[in-house]
Amino acid sequence: MAESICRALRDGALEGELAPALTIKDSVASPFALQVFSHVLSQLFSSILAGKSQSRGLVVVSFSRSPSFYLDLLKNKGTDIASSNNQIQILDCYSDPLGWKDQLAGSRNFTALSNEVLVSSTAIVFREVKHMDKLYNSIIELGKGLVGGGKIRFSIAIDSVDEMLRHAPVSSVARFLSNLRSHDQISSIFWLLHSDLHEARVTAVLEYLSSIVASLEPSHQLANGQRGDLENFSLIKHNSKKGKFHVRFKKRNGRVRVMSEEVHIELSGINFTSLPSEGAINQGLVPKVQFSLQLSEKERIDKANVVLPFEHQGNGKPIQIYDGRRSLVDGKHERPFAAVENVQTNENCGSGEIIYYRDSDDEMPDSDEDPDDDLDI
Amino acid sequence: MAAAKTRTSTFSRNLSTAAPSHGPGLKCGPNGTVFLSSGIPDLDKILGGGFPLGSLVMVMEDAEAPHHMLLLRNFMAQGLVLGQHLLYSSPARDPRGFLGTLPSPAASKDDKSRERDPDQEKGLRIAWQYKKYFGENQLDGQRDGKHEYSNEFDLRKPLERHFINGPRIDCVSIQDCPDLSTLRDRCATFLSQFPRNDGSISCAGRIAIQSFCAPQRAYSNMEWDMLSFIRSLKSMVRSSNSVAIITFPPSLLSPSFCKRWQHMADTLLSVKAIQDEDKELAQLLTGYQDMVGFLNVHKVARINTQVPVILEATTFSIKLQKRRYLVLECLNQAPVDGSSGTSYGTSGGCSSSSKTGNLDF
Numbered sequence: 001m002a003e004s005i006c007r008a009l010r011d012g013a014l015e016g017e018l019a020p021a022l023t024i025k026d027s028v029a030s031p032f033a034l035q036v037f038s039h040v041l042s043q044l045f046s047s048i049l050a051g052k053s054q055s056r057g058l059v060v061v062s063f064s065r066s067p068s069f070y071l072d073l074l075k076n077k078g079t080d081i082a083s084s085n086n087q088i089q090i091l092d093c094y095s096d097p098l099g100w101k102d103q104l105a106g107s108r109n110f111t112a113l114s115n116e117v118l119v120s121s122t123a124i125v126f127r128e129v130k131h132m133d134k135l136y137n138s139i140i141e142l143g144k145g146l147v148g149g150g151k152i153r154f155s156i157a158i159d160s161v162d163e164m165l166r167h168a169p170v171s172s173v174a175r176f177l178s179n180l181r182s183h184d185q186i187s188s189i190f191w192l193l194h195s196d197l198h199e200a201r202v203t204a205v206l207e208y209l210s211s212i213v214a215s216l217e218p219s220h221q222l223a224n225g226q227r228g229d230l231e232n233f234s235l236i237k238h239n240s241k242k243g244k245f246h247v248r249f250k251k252r253n254g255r256v257r258v259m260s261e262e263v264h265i266e267l268s269g270i271n272f273t274s275l276p277s278e279g280a281i282n283q284g285l286v287p288k289v290q291f292s293l294q295l296s297e298k299e300r301i302d303k304a305n306v307v308l309p310f311e312h313q314g315n316g317k318p319i320q321i322y323d324g325r326r327s328l329v330d331g332k333h334e335r336p337f338a339a340v341e342n343v344q345t346n347e348n349c350g351s352g353e354i355i356y357y358r359d360s361d362d363e364m365p366d367s368d369e370d371p372d373d374d375l376d377i
Numbered sequence: 378m379a380a381a382k383t384r385t386s387t388f389s390r391n392l393s394t395a396a397p398s399h400g401p402g403l404k405c406g407p408n409g410t411v412f413l414s415s416g417i418p419d420l421d422k423i424l425g426g427g428f429p430l431g432s433l434v435m436v437m438e439d440a441e442a443p444h445h446m447l448l449l450r451n452f453m454a455q456g457l458v459l460g461q462h463l464l465y466s467s468p469a470r471d472p473r474g475f476l477g478t479l480p481s482p483a484a485s486k487d488d489k490s491r492e493r494d495p496d497q498e499k500g501l502r503i504a505w506q507y508k509k510y511f512g513e514n515q516l517d518g519q520r521d522g523k524h525e526y527s528n529e530f531d532l533r534k535p536l537e538r539h540f541i542n543g544p545r546i547d548c549v550s551i552q553d554c555p556d557l558s559t560l561r562d563r564c565a566t567f568l569s570q571f572p573r574n575d576g577s578i579s580c581a582g583r584i585a586i587q588s589f590c591a592p593q594r595a596y597s598n599m600e601w602d603m604l605s606f607i608r609s610l611k612s613m614v615r616s617s618n619s620v621a622i623i624t625f626p627p628s629l630l631s632p633s634f635c636k637r638w639q640h641m642a643d644t645l646l647s648v649k650a651i652q653d654e655d656k657e658l659a660q661l662l663t664g665y666q667d668m669v670g671f672l673n674v675h676k677v678a679r680i681n682t683q684v685p686v687i688l689e690a691t692t693f694s695i696k697l698q699k700r701r702y703l704v705l706e707c708l709n710q711a712p713v714d715g716s717s718g719t720s721y722g723t724s725g726g727c728s729s730s731s732k733t734g735n736l737d738f
Contacts, residue, residue, distance in 0.1 A: 174592030175552065182469070204628045205592040208440040254442040254669040255653040 001259050002036075002272045005212060005247060006043040012054030012153060012187035017252075019181045022190035023206050026216040030243040032263060033216060035270040037192045041070070041157050042077040044188075048087055048155070049079060055187035057146030057154035059139055060090045063163035067092050067123035070159075089142045090123040093135075097167070099127035129167045132176040143185060153187035156180060161191045161206060162198070170202055177209050216263065217244045241265050245272065306354060400580050402459030403430070404526050408681040413461070413581055413620055414527030416451030419705035421527055423693070424677055425686060428620045428644060430581060431573065432678040433611045435642035436624040438588065442650030444670040444695060445624040447703055449585050451530050452622055454479040456583040457540040458528060464547045464567045464584045466560060468591040472548040475587075479536040482528035483702060531701045555595050557606045560586075564610055564621075571618040582619035584610075589625040600634045607641050643678035648695070663709045668694040672705055 005022060013019040024040070026033035041060070047053040060070055067090040074088075096102065124142065128134050143154040158164070164173050180186055195203050195215075207213050219242050242264055249257040264271040404412045404426060412427035421427045428434055438445040456463045457479070465472055549563050564584060571582045589607075590597050597603075607623065614621045627635045627647075639645055649671040652658065659665040672693045677686040693705040 169598075171592055171595055171597050174597075175595075178468075178593045179470075201629065201631070204440070208592065208626055208629060248441065250441050250650075251653060254444055254650060256441045256650045257653040 001247065001261055001274075002039065002245070004249070004259065005214060006040060006047070008212060008249070009040070009044055009155065009188040009190060010047050010053040012155075018178075018211070019183075019186045020188050020212060021177070021181055021210040022188070022212040022214060023193055023210040024190065024214050024216075025193045025195050025203065025206075027194070027196050029218040030216045031194075032243055032265055032270070033192050033194065035265055036214065036216065036245070036263070037157070037159065037190075038073055039270050040190060042074060042079070044155060044157075045074060045088065046077070046079055053155075053187070055147075055153045055155040056087070057143060058088045059143050059146065059154060059156050060088065061093060061135075061139060061156065061158045062090055063093045063097070063129075063158075064160040066094050086146060089146055091135075091138060091142055092123045092125045093129050093163070095125055096127050097129040097163075102127060129164065132164075132168050132172045136176055136179060139180070140183065140185075147185070149185075151184070153185050155187050156189040158189070158191035161193050165198065165202065170205055174205055174209060177206075181209070211250045213248045215246050217246060219244050219262070400460075400578055401525050402455070402461055402527075403578060403581060410680050411578060411618075413583075414455050414459075415448070416453075416455030416527065416530060417448070417703055417705065418527050418529055419693075419703075420448075420672075423674060423688065423705065424644065427527070428622075429678050429680050430578070430618045430620060431615045431680060432620055432643035433607075433614055433641065434620060434622040434644040434646070434678075435638065436622065437639075437645070437647035438624050438626040439648055439650045439670070440626050440628050442648065442670055444648035444650070444672070445587075447532070447695070448646070448648070449587055449622065449624060450479050450532070451703060452583065453585050454481070454530055454536055455527060457536065457543070457546070458482055459525075460545070461580060462545045462547075462567070462570065462582040464549065464564065464582070465587070466549040466551060466563075466585070467587040468552055468593045470550060470552055472550050476541045476546065476548070477535060479541070480530035480532045481534040481536045483531035483534070529702055532697065532703065533701050552593060553595070556599070557596055557602055561606060561609060565613060568613050568617040568619055573616055573618050578618050580618075582617070584614070584619060584621035586621070586623045589623050590629055591626070592629060597629070600631065604634065604637055604641075607638065611641060611643075639675070642676060643680070645674075645676035647673045647675060649673065662694070664694070664696070664706070667696045667698075669697060670695045 008020050009022060011020075022040070024033045024036050026036075041058075044053065044055075045058055048055055048058055060067075062070060070090060124138075126135065126138055139156060143156070147154045161173065161177075164176075168176075177189070177191075180189055191206075193203065193206055242262060245261045245263045247259045247261075249259070251257055261272045261274055264273065402413055404414075406412045406426045406429065410429040412421075412429055414421050414427045415424070436445050436448055453463055453465060453476075465475070467475055469475065547563070547567060549560060551557075551560050554560070567582060567584065571578075571580065590603060610621055610623075625638065627638075630638065651665075651668055651670050655665075662668075672695050674688060674691050674693070677688070679685060690707045692708055694708055696704050696706060698704050
């Protein structure tokens with residue numbers, strides 16, 4: 001649940017442990033990771049402002065969006081940016097990640113043609129995204145600038161690890177993330193990932209490095225290759241507003257907690273509601289039983305109504321012996337367990353009946369005596 | 378009928394009278410193998426004595442749970458307590474930090490049970506013909522012998538500093554090394570201290586490599602190089618008196634390499650996480666609340682013999698008794714609808730069924 005995620009990030013890291021790390025993962029079928037990321041970001045920031053969280057500052061490393069996006073986002077959520085200057089810093093890896101503008105400006109003597117609003121008090125441009133070590137150092141510096149040295153911690157939000165993986169190999173990104181997690185002053189860290197952009201191994205690596213994995217899936221799986229169908233159009237439309245949100249928490253005792261929710265995207269933001277169907281998704285180790293051994297209520301009543309096939313039911317009817325000339329009406333029987341030799345149902349009556357005709361006179365008739373009576377114990 | 382008589386036959390086994398005396402922590406096993414303890418007495422029992430010297434143990438981690446660390450901790454602590462040498466490598470910058478989390482042997486538990494025994498004896502009425510099997514000497518001897526070979530570890534008590542600071546530990550951090558040559562050289566120098574010859578073994582060595590293909594390691598995408606490292610380590614270990622244990626997360630390897638690595642192992646174990654609050658699993662297994670994970674034994678080392686080990690059960694639950702002692706238990710399937718738990722080893726658990734029968738045909 002989104003609440004538990006935000007709580008986990010708020011509570012932060014224990015002494016001597018790695019900081020909790022969250023991966024928010026989505027795919028083309030359900031592309032809401034940015035909304036979830038923004039939600040988590042704004043929740044965490046408001047708890048930092050309110051002083052309810054372990055961390056005292058937030059560093060946003062933005063690769064895919066301009067810093068003004070985050071500032072606007074936080075402003076829209078009602079947090080006052082101007083007064084909270086010393087609690088958020090943005091490392092701008094979006095404007096000029098490889099330092100080209102600098103090179104252009106330097107070599108040709110013309111001013112950069114950017115018309116971004118300078119928010120230089122909160123955003124610092126970073127120009128060397130290929131060097132993970134320098135990125136690491138800049139982040140730590142920014143964070144220390146926010147909260148000072150010592151034991152005070154800060155949190156990190158990385159918008160889109162995908163961009164990092166464009167510039168640097170997986171192993172250096174992995175080393176970068178695990179070094180951040182093991183730094184003493186980092187309280188929590190979370191990042192965004194679009195799983196379609198990478199091979200499965202890369203996603204596996206990022207999941208390995210995180211302690212909480214939140215993934216977004218479409219509520220209805222679309223059938224492949226039938227995109228033109230009318231049915232699928234409505235499903236696609238459905239999927240563009242709703243999705244399923246699965247979270248796997250790696251707990252300290254070694255157990256994994258799995259939770260699911262439904263996610264609705266609205267103009268105002270994102271809403272999490274609990275799943276309408278059964279609770280947590282069970283990807284269990286439980287072996288599936290092939291048949292059902294339990295009776296539903298209706299079945300139980302039907303079972304009670306069945307008259308068992310003793311030859312005489314004590315109601316005065318003559319005993320009939322099947323003589324081969326009668327044609328017995330076959331009906332369909334619908335009972336989950338059928339136990340007797342000749343089971344036929346009368347088409348007329350609604351419930352089931354067991355009709356038994358003794359084949360011939362040679363067979364012993366059912367008697368009322370209990371055959372165990374003559375046992376000498 | 379009569380009291381047990383020793384069988385005499387014309388065939389008598391030619392036991393060499395001088396069983397080679399080994400250093401502490403080593404036990405002779407069948408087929409001329411010598412075992413050393415894994416640090417977990419239950420695991421030793423399951424594997425038929427322990428890890429044989431010269432074998433390579435591989436543990437497949439689960440990315441979602443740190444249970445392989447439990448196995449490693451016990452393994453390393455056992456070696457240190459018995460004075461065996463240890464080489465440890467981890468993906469962290471400072472592997473020595475991990476040594477601070479090693480557990481200390483739980484000595485007090487045994488003393489308590491030793492005191493209790495004579496009282497219990499008086500309460501128990503043992504049939505007279507069996508009394509001779511309960512002689513005091515036997516129990517004592519067994520216990521002392523056990524301490525020399527394996528200990529139970531208290532995971533809440535850290536190992537005493539003098540064990541950790543001794544000269545017998547070597548730590549290797551290869552986070553920044555671009556390739557495996559450093560690690561290979563360190564392993565080679567370490568193992569050269571324990572060459573195998575026919576005489577008695579003075580001391581044994583243990584190598585523990587944690588998360589071998591972890592993504593932080595620079596060589597983690599050089600799959601063939603890692604495989605050849607494992608192969609050379611295995612051959613170095615085979616000709617020395619030591620045991621190497623390597624843990625790795627199989628989800629980070631490509632499937633074909635994962636299979637190759639599994640084939641390389643002499644003993645192959647895997648750990649799996651348990652889902653929390655899983656109602657179906659809770660109904661299926663007794664004792665679900667105390668379990669922290671599953672341990673699967675896929676392969677058991679058989680050196681010097683062609684007879685394979687066939688275990689009664691291959692899946693065990695990992696439990697922490699009193700949150701301190703690691704125990705492995707067979708899975709007990711709660712009496713349920715008759716689902717065939719073919720993937721689990723089951724032993725008849727006769728606990729009372731939690732389901733009241735709807736099934737009263």
